[in-house]
Amino acid sequence: MAESHRDWLERMDAESRAKQEAFMNGIAAKLRRPRAVQAPEHPFRGAPDFWNGFEWPLEERIRKFMENFQAVGGHVARLPDLQAVRAFIADKAAEMNAKYVIRQNVAELDALELESALPEGARVSVWNRGEGEHWKARAAEADFGVVVADYAAAYTGSVTVLSAKDKGRSVSLLPTVLIAIIPVERLKTRLGEILKDFDRAGRENLPAGIHFISGPSRSSDIENDLTIGVHGPGIVYALLVG
Amino acid sequence: MSGAATAGSSVKERAKLALNDEFLRKAVKFTTERLRNGKKAASEQHGHWDEWRERGRQIRLHTIAHLDYYLNLFADNARKNGVHIHFADTGAEAVKIALEIARRVQAKTVVKSKSMVTEELHLNHALDSIGVEAIETDLGEYIIQLAGEMPSHIVIPAIHKNRYQIAELLSADAGETLSPDTTVLAGYVRKKLREKFLEADIGMTGCNFAIAETGSMVLFENEGNARMVSTLPKTQITLMGMERIVPSWADLEVMATLLPRSATGQKLTVYLSGITGPRRETDADGPEEMHIIIVDNGRSLQLGDPEFQELLNCIRCGACLNACPVYRHIGGHAYGGTYSGPIGAVLTPALKKNVAEWDDIANASSLCGACYEACPVKIPLHEMLIYLRRRKVEAGRGNALESAGMKGFAAVMGNAKRYKAALKLGRIGQKLVVRDGGIRAKLGPLKGWNTYRVAPSLAKETFRERWDTLEQEIRAGLREMDPDMKERMERLARERAEGKGGHGHG
Numbered sequence: 001m002a003e004s005h006r007d008w009l010e011r012m013d014a015e016s017r018a019k020q021e022a023f024m025n026g027i028a029a030k031l032r033r034p035r036a037v038q039a040p041e042h043p044f045r046g047a048p049d050f051w052n053g054f055e056w057p058l059e060e061r062i063r064k065f066m067e068n069f070q071a072v073g074g075h076v077a078r079l080p081d082l083q084a085v086r087a088f089i090a091d092k093a094a095e096m097n098a099k100y101v102i103r104q105n106v107a108e109l110d111a112l113e114l115e116s117a118l119p120e121g122a123r124v125s126v127w128n129r130g131e132g133e134h135w136k137a138r139a140a141e142a143d144f145g146v147v148v149a150d151y152a153a154a155y156t157g158s159v160t161v162l163s164a165k166d167k168g169r170s171v172s173l174l175p176t177v178l179i180a181i182i183p184v185e186r187l188k189t190r191l192g193e194i195l196k197d198f199d200r201a202g203r204e205n206l207p208a209g210i211h212f213i214s215g216p217s218r219s220s221d222i223e224n225d226l227t228i229g230v231h232g233p234g235i236v237y238a239l240l241v242g
Numbered sequence: 243m244s245g246a247a248t249a250g251s252s253v254k255e256r257a258k259l260a261l262n263d264e265f266l267r268k269a270v271k272f273t274t275e276r277l278r279n280g281k282k283a284a285s286e287q288h289g290h291w292d293e294w295r296e297r298g299r300q301i302r303l304h305t306i307a308h309l310d311y312y313l314n315l316f317a318d319n320a321r322k323n324g325v326h327i328h329f330a331d332t333g334a335e336a337v338k339i340a341l342e343i344a345r346r347v348q349a350k351t352v353v354k355s356k357s358m359v360t361e362e363l364h365l366n367h368a369l370d371s372i373g374v375e376a377i378e379t380d381l382g383e384y385i386i387q388l389a390g391e392m393p394s395h396i397v398i399p400a401i402h403k404n405r406y407q408i409a410e411l412l413s414a415d416a417g418e419t420l421s422p423d424t425t426v427l428a429g430y431v432r433k434k435l436r437e438k439f440l441e442a443d444i445g446m447t448g449c450n451f452a453i454a455e456t457g458s459m460v461l462f463e464n465e466g467n468a469r470m471v472s473t474l475p476k477t478q479i480t481l482m483g484m485e486r487i488v489p490s491w492a493d494l495e496v497m498a499t500l501l502p503r504s505a506t507g508q509k510l511t512v513y514l515s516g517i518t519g520p521r522r523e524t525d526a527d528g529p530e531e532m533h534i535i536i537v538d539n540g541r542s543l544q545l546g547d548p549e550f551q552e553l554l555n556c557i558r559c560g561a562c563l564n565a566c567p568v569y570r571h572i573g574g575h576a577y578g579g580t581y582s583g584p585i586g587a588v589l590t591p592a593l594k595k596n597v598a599e600w601d602d603i604a605n606a607s608s609l610c611g612a613c614y615e616a617c618p619v620k621i622p623l624h625e626m627l628i629y630l631r632r633r634k635v636e637a638g639r640g641n642a643l644e645s646a647g648m649k650g651f652a653a654v655m656g657n658a659k660r661y662k663a664a665l666k667l668g669r670i671g672q673k674l675v676v677r678d679g680g681i682r683a684k685l686g687p688l689k690g691w692n693t694y695r696v697a698p699s700l701a702k703e704t705f706r707e708r709w710d711t712l713e714q715e716i717r718a719g720l721r722e723m724d725p726d727m728k729e730r731m732e733r734l735a736r737e738r739a740e741g742k743g744g745h746g747h748g
Contacts, residue, residue, distance in 0.1 A: 008346055009326060009531075019329040020317055023484075023538070027310040030545035036311035044300035046492030047499070048293050068509065128526040135526040136474060140440060156510040165524035169473045173466060191498055191510070195491040198516070203319050203456040208521055208528045209473070210458075212514040217466040219428060220506075221382030221398060223405050224276060227428040230381050231435065232466025232513065 047192050056189045061154040062240055065187060068157025069238050072215035073228055078240045082111055085181055085239055090117040092179075092237070093144065098122055102139050102175060103146040105129045105166035109181075114146070127168045136170050145175030145233065149182040151194045152238070156214055159238055160194055163209035172213060178233035180213070184242040256576040271571075274564040277397070280507020281561055281616070288503060298500045299620045301493050302555035305454075309545070309554075312454040312487045317536070319457025323519030326533045333363040333539045340365060340446075340479055343533055344374050347477050349443035353435075355461070355468035356380040357448025358558060359481040359537055361393065362580045362593075365446075377442070379435050379467040381428060388415055394574030394582065396560035397505050402573055435467070445471035445529065449482035450558070451497055452534075455490050458518040459534065462501055462511040469513055478520070478529035484536050485554040491516075497557060500618035504559040540593030549629045550592050555619045556585055562623060565616035568606050577603055584613035584623045591630060605631065 003011070028035045046052070056064060066076040079085050089112070093101065101118065102125045103109045115124050125138045139145065147167070151160035159180045163169045172178055188194055191212075198206060217232030228234045285291040305312055317327045330336035336359075344352065352369055354360065354376055366376040366387070378387040382400035386393060388411045393399030400408070409422035412430055420426055439445075447468055451460040459480055461468045472478055488494055494516075502508040521528030544550045563569045563583030574582035579590035587603040613623040 005346060012328065012342075013321075013326060016326070016328050020314065020327070023329045023331075023536075024310040024314045027313070027542060027545060030542055031307070031310070032546050036308050038311075040304070040308045040311060042304055042489055044297060044304060045490060047495050048290070048297050050290065050293070072508075072512070128524075136440065139527075140436065158510055158514070163525065163528065165522070165526070168525070168527045169469070170527045173469050173473060190495075192492065192495040195495050198456065198458075198491040203322065203518070206456055206458065206516075206518040208517065208519055208525060210516040210518070211469065212510065213512065214508075214510045214514075215512050217464065218512055219381045219465050221380070221385065221400055222408055222424045222427055224272060224398070224401075225405070225424040227381075227424050230428050230432055230465040230467075231379070231470055 046196075047190075051190070052192065054190060055193075056154060058184065058187075061187050061189055062184060065152060065154040065157055065238070065240070068154070069215060072157065073218070074157070074215040074236045074238060076238045076240065081241065082108065085241060086112045086114065086117050088239060089114060089144070089146065089179060090119070092177075093122055094119045096143070096177070098143040098177070100138075100142045101125070101144040101146065102127060102142040102171055104148060104168070104171055106148055108148050108183075109146060127171050128166055135168060136174070139168065139170035139174040142175035144177045144179060145171045145173075146179045147172050147181070149180050149186060149238075151197075152182045152187045153191045153194060153212075154187060154189050156191055156212075158191065158212045158214040161211050161213065163207045163211075169209040169211065172211060173232055175233055176229070177235040177237070178213070179237045179239065181239050181241055184240055187240070256572075256578055274395075274570050277506060277560070278564040278616075281504055281564065282507075284503040284507040284509065288499070288509075294496065294499055295618055295620055298496050298557075298618055299555065301488060301496055302557070302619050303552070305487050305489060305493075306485060306545070306551065306554045309485065309487065312489055313484060313536070316452050316454040316457055316487055319455065320452075320459075320519070320534060321457070323457045324532070325457065325519055326531070328533060328535045330535055330537050330539070333537070336481065336535050336537045336539065337363050337365055337368045339533075339535050340481070341368060341372055343477070343479055344369060344444060345372065347443055347531070349374050349477070351375045351377060351438065351442045352444040352446050352479075353377050353379050353438055353442040353467075353471050353475065354383075354446040355448070355463065355471045356383055356399075357446070357481055358396065358580060359448055359483055359539075360446065362539065363481070363537070365481070376446075377435070377438050379439070379471060380463075381431055381465060381467075384431055384435070385411060388412070392575065392580070395563060396558055396581070396583075396585075402575070435470075439467075439470045439474045442475045444477045444479055445473075445475035446479045446481070447471055449480050449486050449534070450501070451488050451494060452482055452486050453489075453491060453494060453516070454487050456518060458491075458516045460494060461513070461515045461517070462498075463515075464506075464508075464512045466513060469515055472515065472517055472529065473527050476530050478532045480532070480534045482534055482536050484538050484541050501557050501559050504557075504561040504616070504618040540595060543595045544592055550588075550626060552621050553589060553592055553626065555621055556589070557619060558585075559618060561616040561618060562613035565612040567608060567610065567612065572606070577606070579603075584627070585621075588623055588626045588630060592626075 024035060062078065069076050077088060079088060099121065100123055101114065103114065105126045105128055118124065128135055147161055149159045150162045152158060159182060161167065161172050198210065216228045216234050216236045217230050219227050219230040321327055328339045330339060352374055369376040378384050382398055383393065385400045385403060385408055395401040405422040405424060405427070408427055409420050412427055413420045416430055420430055447461060449459045450462045453460065459482065461472070488497060498510060498514060502511045520530055520532040541554060544553050562585050566584050569583040577583070577586045579586055581589045584607060587607060590603060607627045609624050609627060611624045614620065617623065
């Protein structure tokens with residue numbers, strides 16, 4: 001191939017930019033008006049007003065989150081502090097005979113010192129710490145994936161994780177069991193309280209992956225019979241801390 | 243059964259296939275009932291449902307009315323995020339771009355998550371033609387891909403297969419016998435596809451929504467395969483209908499409220515992912531190269547058309563399918579296109595905008611309006627079906643007999659004397675065809691109806707003729723119960739109190 005991959009991408013991008021003009025002009029022509037180049041007035045942006053003021057007090061948020069998360073087959077526990085989280089994970093690892101654990105490379109999880117808490121023979125990998133490791137494979141083989149949630153929403157029973165160098169998307173996706181630690185101050189009532197932060201942050205500051213996780217992976221594709229753990233984790237623990 | 247998607251050229255013929263398939267009918271009914279009830283419960287529980295619908299409709303109307311602005315903004319922002327954007331006027335163009343990318347990255351396999359657009363483009367077939375294996379990874383899609391069929395429902399594509407049929411397909415795939423147990427079957431697919439995700443060169447996704455202000459693309463799913471497909475392979479290709487835009491993340495909250503509740507009755511799908519560009523420099527997963535192909539393929543034909551522009555508001559939830567009495571009876575394959583149900587009946591011909599190909603799908607509707615009631619963005623589908631019929635007739639493709647019949651109907655109904663005379667004539671005429679109180683002969687205008695049902699004979703007395711008597715009976719009946727009946731009921735009550743009557747649980 002005479003043309004390098006980079007050259008080809010650049011050529012395609014140039015073509016695409018030219019095409020974009022024609023495409024947008026075509027839309028405007030069909031709408032029978034000149035091209036809209038200024039941001040139009042958007043009076044109906046976001047959720048209805050009655051909804052935006054809605055907020056549960058903390059204890060109610062915790063109760064509703066737990067209720068909703070359990071209703072879709074997730075497991076929940078409310079724990080006082082990180083020491084209790086450490087004991088919880090160690091117990092579960094022993095109970096389920098977990099051999100491979102992968103976790104995000106964040107300070108809260110460093111503090112857990114899982115390596116010394118887990119039963120003999122269990123191995124803990126820390127996402128993207130060190131060179132030359134096939135990180136996706138480490139996540140794919142893991143029995144447990146441990147993450148700290150960036151947000152959670154009580155009304156829908158959702159945990160939010162944002163990707164970063166130290167917080168791989170695979171950690172919450174590939175292991176058989178997902179353990180998400182949620183500091184209670186990150187628990188909101190509505191999805192909208194979380195989403196508005198992404199508008200506020202703006203394009204430049206968004207991570208590549210923003211993932212809301214509301215329970216174990218599921219499918220009803222075979223005779224409408226609910227199956228758990230089709231591709232993503234089939235067992236999900238949400239540990240509310242604080 | 244594998245020919246169901248292609249056999250038969252008209253809805254009537256295809257529907258006959260579906261109607262003769264007892265399992266399909268039951269399965270479709272079961273699933274759609276369940277989804278419909280789930281939706282009802284979820285929307286009622288959420289409350290203010292009509293306010294949310296109205297808000298959803300306003301956001302979609304606004305975005306489509308300024309589509310050139312928002313789509314342009316999206317494309318510019320996505321590019322700044324490092325995404326390679328492509329525009330395709332036609333399906334063929336979109337396929338060409340996708341194939342060129344596949345060739346350039348020397349792809350051997352493509353793992354796909356559910357995408358109606360790629361179905362619309364028959365992309366799997368095209369990939370196959372250049373020697374690239376395309377693997378559907380959504381459980382239901384994987385099953386029907388093995389069967390060589392098309393999806394029969396937007397949300398549950400393998401709705402028409404039972405677990406035994408599925409076990410057979412998957413056993414053949416596995417080379418060993420798998421028991422017809424849902425967990426076993428799903429477990430097999432999980433294991434098999436794990437390897438495929440990790441070794442595939444390209445991950446291909448659809449796009450539920452695209453956020454103009456940040457250039458992000460959004461996926462709703464339950465299985466996690468869309469996340470796999472957009473996280474593991476080196477190259478990601480997303481096919482996106484040009485109308486999938488919402489302005490902001492704030493607007494996404496409204497869509498996230500409407501879509502899962504309408505589709506499956508869930509408060510939120512298990513996964514909701516917003517993807518903003520390829521992996522960052524230091525990330526250890528996510529695609530290195532990300533392409534978004536923005537597809538027109540007939541969509542822009544609806545722009546500026548006062549009768550059909552609102553079609554572009556559709557968020558592909560499938561609620562209209564579940565609500566539709568016709569869909570629940572004939573199933574998705576009978577519609578013969580990528581999109582089935584009421585939305586398919588309008589969208590398929592609208593995307594083609596080719597009068598000569600307007601099929602008879604617009605007639606596969608009872609115009610009851612259940613689709614409009616179910617639609618989370620209030621698209622008046624039942625009215626659009628009428629516009630379609632009208633346009634078909636205007637284009638001279640109506641049914642001559644039907645037009646004549648309608649004219650005759652108007653003439654008869656417009657005049658009380660003629661109406662009475664016609665009824666009298668009918669009552670005499672039907673003596674030739676009535677058997678056991680019904681008409682089974684497939685004659686003249688009753689041919690279509692009587693293929694599947696028995697037309698009732700004309701009553702000896704018309705409702706109008708009986709009205710006086712009826713009114714008297716009702717009034718008299720309310721006054722006093724028949725003494726014999728009263729006695730029987732009292733006896734029953736006595737016996738029950740004494741423990742007699744043979745219905746005890748002892």
